[in-house]
Amino acid sequence: MIVKRRRHLYHPITLLSLVCLLLGAFLGWNALAQQNVAQQERGSALVMTLSDIIGPATSDYFQRGLELAEESGAEVAVLRLDTPGGLDSSMRDMISAMLASPVPVVVYVAPEGARAASAGTYLIYASHVAAMAPATHLGSATPVQLGGGGLPGLDDEPEPPEDDPAQDEASDKQPGNDESEPATEAEQGENGKQEASEQPEKRRGDTAMERKVLEDAVSYIRSLAERHGRNAEWAEDAVREAHNLTAREALDQNVIEVVARDLDDLFTQIDGREVVMTDGKRTLSTGDLAIQHFDPDWRTRLLAVITNPNVAYFLMILGFYGLIFELSNPGSLVPGTIGIISLLLALFAFQVLPVNYAGLALIVVGMGLIVGEAMMPSFGILGIGGIIAFVIGSVMLMDADTLNISIPLIGGVALVAAGIMLWVVTRFWGLRRSRVRTGQEELLGSEALVLDDFQGKGHVRLHGERWNARSDHALCRDQIVKVVGVDGLTVVVEPVGSLADNDEENAP
Incomplete structure (x- = not known):
C-alpha cells in the first residue's frame, strides 16, 4: 500500500511572499496617503478650458467649474481661453460669477496662436489675473447688433448737428473768416497749430440704438479695468475702434499682468501677487500647486453642438419637412415625431442665438411657397419664389459674424429643396398626361x-x-x-x- 505524503499548505516560501505582499501594500497605501496630505497642504489649481464660442453652454460650464473650485478649496481657478467671441448675455453671466467668486480667477489666453476676441477681451479685463501665452492676441471688443433690429425704415437716422448761434458768431469773429479782412501769416500759422492739435473724434455710433449699446459697453469695460487697475483708455479704444494687441504689447500697455509659456511658468510668475477680491485684497500662493483639470463634459458638448448655428439651421429644416410629410400623410407618425423633436430643439437653439427674425420669417415664407407648389402646381412660379426667399432668409438668419451659417450648407439645402420641387412639378405634369384610372x-x-x-x-x-x-x-x-x-x-x-x-x- 502506497501512502502519499500530504504537502504542508503553509510552506515557508509562501508565508514569506504573503508577508512581502502585505508589507508592500501597506507601504504603498502610506505613501499615497502622505501624497494626498502633501497635496492638500500645498493647495491645488482648477484648470478649465474654453476653446469655443461663448454661449449658454460655456457659461454653465464655467460657473460649475467655479463652484467645484470653491468646494475643493482650490487656491486659484484658471480658464484657458481661445474664443472668437460670443453672446453678450452669456459673457455677462460669466463675469458676474467671476467677480463674486471667492476663488481668484486667472484668465490665460493659450495655447500659442489663440485669441481672446470680442467677448474674450471683457473676460480678460474681469479676471483677477490676466495672462497670455506668446503669439496670442486680444481686442475687437466692439459690440454688434444681435436679434435683427427693427423693421425696415424704422431705424433711427443720424442726428444732424444742431446749429449753435454762439458758435457761429464766434467763428465769424475768428481771424480769416471775414472775407473783407484777410488773416495774417501769424494768425494762419496759429490756426494750423490748433487744427493739428485737435484729436480725431471718438466713434459714438450712427443711430440712437448704436450709441446706447456702444456707451453701455464702454462703461462696462472701463469699470472692469478700474477695478483691477488696468489700462482703461485702451479698453475704450478696443470697444469703440476695435483695436487689437499682441501679448507683448498688452503687457507693455498694462492690459495684462503676465506673459507665460505654460501653466508652470504662469504659476511661478503670479506667486506672491496681490489681487482684488470682493472681501478685500489677497496674496496668491501658487509656487507649488497640484493641477486639477475640469474639462467640458458630455452635457456641455451636447448643448454646444445643438446651439451651433449650422446644426440649429439643419434641425429647423428637418422639423419643417417632418411636419409637412406628416400633414401630407396623416398617421405616418415617424416624420411627425422626428419633425416636432427637431423643431423644438431648433427653437431652443434660436432662443440663445442672435437670430434675425426677418430672415426667419423669409425662411418660413419660402417653405410655405415650396409646399404651395406641391399642393397647387403653378408651373414653378411658387417654387422658384420660395427657393429665393428661403436662400435670402438663410443668409440673413444669423447676424453675428462669429455665429453665421455656412454658405455651402445653405446652398446644399436649397439644391435639395429645388430638386424636390422639380420632382413634384414633373410628377404632376406626368399625371396630367397619363390615362385616367378611376370613374x-x-x-x-x-x-x-x-x-x-x-x-x-x-x-x-x-x-x-x-x-x-x-x-x-x-x-x-x-x-x-x-x-x-x-x-x-x-x-x-x-x-x-x-x-x-x-x-x-x-x-x-
Missing part, C-alpha cells in the same frame, strides 16, 4: 369579352363584371371588343382589330 372615363378604351352572339344589344364581361352592351356590329361569343362610350349602365362597344376592319370593308 367612367377609365372605362373608355378598355377591352371586354362578348358573352353571347348579338347585334344591337347584348352582354359583355368588363373588369370581371357583367355589363349591358350595345353595338352596331354583329358580334360573336368570346370576341374581344373595345369600349368606345358609356350610356348609364350600358357600354357602347365595337370589335377590336381585324374584325372591325372586315366589317367596314363589307359595309355597302
Whole structure:
C-alpha cells in the first residue's frame, strides 16, 4: 500500500511572499496617503478650458467649474481661453460669477496662436489675473447688433448737428473768416497749430440704438479695468475702434499682468501677487500647486453642438419637412415625431442665438411657397419664389459674424429643396398626361369579352363584371371588343382589330 505524503499548505516560501505582499501594500497605501496630505497642504489649481464660442453652454460650464473650485478649496481657478467671441448675455453671466467668486480667477489666453476676441477681451479685463501665452492676441471688443433690429425704415437716422448761434458768431469773429479782412501769416500759422492739435473724434455710433449699446459697453469695460487697475483708455479704444494687441504689447500697455509659456511658468510668475477680491485684497500662493483639470463634459458638448448655428439651421429644416410629410400623410407618425423633436430643439437653439427674425420669417415664407407648389402646381412660379426667399432668409438668419451659417450648407439645402420641387412639378405634369384610372372615363378604351352572339344589344364581361352592351356590329361569343362610350349602365362597344376592319370593308 502506497501512502502519499500530504504537502504542508503553509510552506515557508509562501508565508514569506504573503508577508512581502502585505508589507508592500501597506507601504504603498502610506505613501499615497502622505501624497494626498502633501497635496492638500500645498493647495491645488482648477484648470478649465474654453476653446469655443461663448454661449449658454460655456457659461454653465464655467460657473460649475467655479463652484467645484470653491468646494475643493482650490487656491486659484484658471480658464484657458481661445474664443472668437460670443453672446453678450452669456459673457455677462460669466463675469458676474467671476467677480463674486471667492476663488481668484486667472484668465490665460493659450495655447500659442489663440485669441481672446470680442467677448474674450471683457473676460480678460474681469479676471483677477490676466495672462497670455506668446503669439496670442486680444481686442475687437466692439459690440454688434444681435436679434435683427427693427423693421425696415424704422431705424433711427443720424442726428444732424444742431446749429449753435454762439458758435457761429464766434467763428465769424475768428481771424480769416471775414472775407473783407484777410488773416495774417501769424494768425494762419496759429490756426494750423490748433487744427493739428485737435484729436480725431471718438466713434459714438450712427443711430440712437448704436450709441446706447456702444456707451453701455464702454462703461462696462472701463469699470472692469478700474477695478483691477488696468489700462482703461485702451479698453475704450478696443470697444469703440476695435483695436487689437499682441501679448507683448498688452503687457507693455498694462492690459495684462503676465506673459507665460505654460501653466508652470504662469504659476511661478503670479506667486506672491496681490489681487482684488470682493472681501478685500489677497496674496496668491501658487509656487507649488497640484493641477486639477475640469474639462467640458458630455452635457456641455451636447448643448454646444445643438446651439451651433449650422446644426440649429439643419434641425429647423428637418422639423419643417417632418411636419409637412406628416400633414401630407396623416398617421405616418415617424416624420411627425422626428419633425416636432427637431423643431423644438431648433427653437431652443434660436432662443440663445442672435437670430434675425426677418430672415426667419423669409425662411418660413419660402417653405410655405415650396409646399404651395406641391399642393397647387403653378408651373414653378411658387417654387422658384420660395427657393429665393428661403436662400435670402438663410443668409440673413444669423447676424453675428462669429455665429453665421455656412454658405455651402445653405446652398446644399436649397439644391435639395429645388430638386424636390422639380420632382413634384414633373410628377404632376406626368399625371396630367397619363390615362385616367378611376370613374367612367377609365372605362373608355378598355377591352371586354362578348358573352353571347348579338347585334344591337347584348352582354359583355368588363373588369370581371357583367355589363349591358350595345353595338352596331354583329358580334360573336368570346370576341374581344373595345369600349368606345358609356350610356348609364350600358357600354357602347365595337370589335377590336381585324374584325372591325372586315366589317367596314363589307359595309355597302
